[in-house]
Amino acid sequence: MRSPFRRKAIAGALVGTVLLTQAQPAAAADPITFTDKQLSSALFGAAVRVKDSGPEFDKHVIGSAELLDWRAKHPAATAADTSAHTTAIQQAMDTGFSAIDAQRSRSDQLGRLLEIVYAAPGAELSGPELTGVLGVLTARDLAPGTVTLHVGQRLSGAEQQYGLSVAYSLASTNLWNSVYDRTKVDAVLSDAWKGEFGKPTAKNPEGLNPAWTFSDLKKFGALKDLVNIDALITAGKAGAAPFYDELRKQFNKMRDTLNGENNKVSSAINDLLAKAGFPGAPNGGPSKADLDKAKEREKAQQEKIDGIKGGLDVVVALAKYIDTGFAKHLASFVETVYKVATAVNTLYTSIATLAVSTGIGAGTFGVIGAIAGAAIGLIQAFAGLVSGPDRTQEIQLAVIKEVRNGFAQMREYVEKVYNVMNTRFDRIEKGLNTIYQTMLTGFDKILAELEKVDKKLDGINDVLIKAVSDLQGFNLQILNGVSDVDKQAFFEAADRYVDYAVTNNGMPLQNYEGPVSYLDAVSKFAFAAKTTARNNNFTFGNYQDRNLDNALRNGPVGAIDYLAARAGLPAGGPDDRVPNADLWAQAARAYTLTAIQNPAFAAKEGNVRADQIVANGKAIRDAAQRFSAPVNNPNAATNPLFAGLLNDNAAAVNAFTTATGRLAKDPVVMAPERQFDLFADVTQDIDVNKLPAPSFTKVGPCSGAGTVIDKPDFLTGKNLPKAAMFGQYLNPQWQYRSCWLNPAWSADPYNAHDWHWETINGEKIMVYVNTRLAPHQASFWEIMAEPGTSGTVAQGVVGHRNIPLCSWKSYDEPSDAVPANCRDRGDATAAMSSTFGTPDPPIRFDFAHVAAANKELAQRRASFYDLVASQFSRPDALPETAALKDNMRLLKAYTDLGFPRAKETDDQLRALVYGTNSLTNLPAIYTQEAANLRAGKAAVTDNPLLDKGADGSVCVLTGPDTLTNCIRSQLASRKDRAAGRFELQFRNILSGQTKETLPLVDEAIRNIELTSRYFRAR
DSSP, X not given: OOTTSEEEOOOOTXXXXXXXXXXXXXXXXXXXXXXXXXXXXXXXXXXXXXXXXXXXHHHHHHHHHHHHHHHHHOTTOOHHHHHHXXXXXXXXXXXXXXXXXXXXXXXXXXXXXXXXXXXXXXXXXXXXXXXXHHHHHHSOOSSTTTSEEEHHHHTOHHHHHHSOHHHHHHHHHHHHHHHXXXXXXXXXXXXXXXXXXXXXXXXXXXXXXXXXXXHHHTTSTTHHHHOOHHHHHHHHHHOHHHHHHHHHXXXXXXXXXXXXXXXXXXXXXXXXXTTSOOTTSOOOOOOHHHHHHHHHHHHHHHHHHHHHHHHXXXXXXXXXXXXXXXXXXXXXXXXXXXXXXXXXXXXXXXHHTTTOTTSOOOOHHHHHHHHHHHHHHHHHIIIIISOSOOOOOGGGHHHHHXXXXXXXXXXXXXXXXXXXXXXXXXXXXXXXXHHHHHHHHHHXXXXXXXXXXXXXXXHHHHHHHHHHHHHTTOOHHHHHHOOOHHHHXXXXXXXXXXXXXXXXXXXXXXXXXXXXXXXXXXHHHHHHHHTGGGSTTTSOOOTTOOOHHHHTTTOGGGOHHHHHHHTTOOOOOXXXXXXXXXXHXXXXXXHHHHHHHSXXXXXXXXXXXXXXXXXXXXXXXXXXXXXXXXXXXXXXXXXXXXXXHXXXXXXXXHHHHHHGGGGTTOTTTXXXXXXXXXXXXXXXXXXXXXXXXOSOSEEEETTSOSOOEEOOTTOOSSSSOHHHXXXXXXXXXXXXXXXXXXXXXXXXXXXXXXXXXXXXXXXXXEEEEEEEEEEEEEEEEEEEEOTTSOOEEEEEEEEEEEEEEEEEEEESSOOOOOOTTXXXXXXXXXXXXXXXXXXXXXXXXXXXXXXXXXXXXXXXXXXXXXXHHHTTTOTTOOHHHHHHHHHHHHHHHHHXXXXXXXXXXXXXXXXXXXXXXXXXXXXXXXXXXXXXXXTTOOTTTTOTTSOOOTXXXXXXXXXXXXXXXXXXXXXXXXXXXXXXXXXXXXXXXXXXXXXXXXXXXXXHHHHHHHHHHHHHHO
């Protein structure tokens, strides 16, 4: 047994061998020639691609496969009967395939078309051609035989969703070869195919006829302008070197043409973004004319892309006849660049149709998934799906160099898209940016590995699959973290039986029953789907527990009954609880893969287990649908659950934002002994007695050299401008200091007289002490220095004093007779000493410290906002936090289950529930504001998580805490917009326009039902 359940994936038995035919490389001097059949087959498949685009192409793939099988079973059918049958199948697809179906992922579209055909009266379900398509769609593999996968990933919805493109492309190529070959010997088949699938179109009024020869096909539609077949034939006759040179030129022409089309789309996106609204923000939505125009633009552009793809397919088809290794490089580029171009073309429509009034449009998530799928497809091509070696000859290196250049150009294009879209991605859902960045890194690593002989693609695949699965609702990481004996038994069985032949050296499963047998496998898979998936380790049955950490430990899909009970809806008991959708889907896929890889055993088994698995899947689907069941009112269809969630959100936001005021004086924000008004300005009054005492006792000259004197008493630091004191009040690390300058004699010397009584020789005499005084002054700068700076002058004050020059006595009256020996006052600077007294009123520099004090205040506000944001993750949070936190989690959980399709088609709704500017991202607004304040950005207006109006304003800045007031206003507006989007979706359900079902559950159900029908039809 391999542990921990990692293996090499393998294509299912019914997929068929969709591989390039082995061919030997030609020597440089040898001529390269092609038969008419080879040339015609290459051109015919490309012609179908050129003629039909989008879902029409897929209809014709599936319809053609069924027609070939039907004709093989009814070889004697008349032309009329054959044509009638073909038309009936096509009409069934046209009627059953809705506009909503066309908005879904490629795999969903193909699965839906296959469902329609399987249900069509008289359809032939067991022939090899349609069976091959069934195998590609139900058992498609990421990279058969080469990439190592955890068995859980092998069975994951993400792997199923994105492991399609290359396998399907190769299968359809082989199908067109079969159509072309079979119609050559069956005129009835040829006419039926031509009459339905080759019908004339506005773009190709001549239609497409499988009876056409090489000469006809090379002149078909856009192919004649894209590929010069005659030039390739002529060059090939001259030798391999001229042929590869001509191939290089034609490849470059088509590659560059596609690049040109891509650049047009990119420029159009840039232009559109300049006027398009942001997802989740107030948007009027496009008019019907705008919507029609966007769809027409996408269709027209896709036809161009499909045309170029058809031309490149011709090059690949011809290359495979001469060297499969060389063809692999071309095929990998063609498939990857085609998928990227198609995805980005759809991206334009998703932007243009944002907030579409129907609530059903092109979704950005599907675009990102498709581009990630392009990277996965590139792994497919080189990890074994395209067989044969991939080493190339010297003579081919010039072409390979151009292929590498094409990959580099495609990588630059994908990054260019990201550079203009990254903010928009996050607004739709916070994880989209991460997926895109992961995909870009994956592209880089893949392209680096392609240069090597021994390519290491496992790890890249692992990362890409995990990235896309994170947003697909597939929680493999959660399942892996659960310790459960039955789960372990299921994974062990899946590891043993899924892809049994590959993991057992090509030996298929031998026994129908017994210890190692088909029945042992499917019994364990059925048990996992219907029993293990609903046990207490994977579902939550304590409906009285209000702790969502407990209830949602397995994600919403593991708590469907709990969420139903919490919403007042019917919920199952211990024995009939709704299974965990993730584990159920794993078991369902394991069953499907094992059945399809062992068709004889599956046909013998019957449908009991398949029906049981499907019944459990439908229980999941039906239970989830109850969350989005509309009220029977076309004007107000939103049900009480979602109306209540939105109203509760508004109440919880108001309660929480009001409660945050209690955190303003938290010790994290301000020192308990130095409190202040967090939202007043820096000129607010403070208790100056709580300022630090001056740390200096001496004052030196401001020039740096000179006499140091004692600090005058008037230098207290408590009468400075308010901003300077406020800065130190907030941060005692601010340093107050002073220096003196500009000493001067402020006036001429004068005499002062003081008298007192003395008794001299027994007689009381008035004695005068006469002093010659020199008036002296100096200026003092009072400086406040924030940490790391030398400080800024807060105010200047002039201190005064009188310096005594000499004194003398006189009796009975004062004397102005200055003694001859009285000293001169001398130099004013030299006279500096420590006897300064009362100063003049200070000269204040009120604005000197405003900026620095504001910075300190901003830091305190930032700490406050971080503290507010942390309430959502700390156990001692404000009591009001719990209601809002639960509401945000419940809103996402119920939307995950109730509106999974709307998430994929309504960017506006998804942005309002999951994006950066959503109802559920309130903590991030506070965190972003804190970061902005610390970075010196403007409060509120620079916060990207707050929406700007048409005039560029964020909101009316009112009240002391402008951010909190703005949040209340903005989230109230978001709630109203979300209510509008939900109402649209509820009305769509009520009118029957849409049906909300879990995509990965739907796919697993559909695959089992399709394979069961196939086995019944055998």
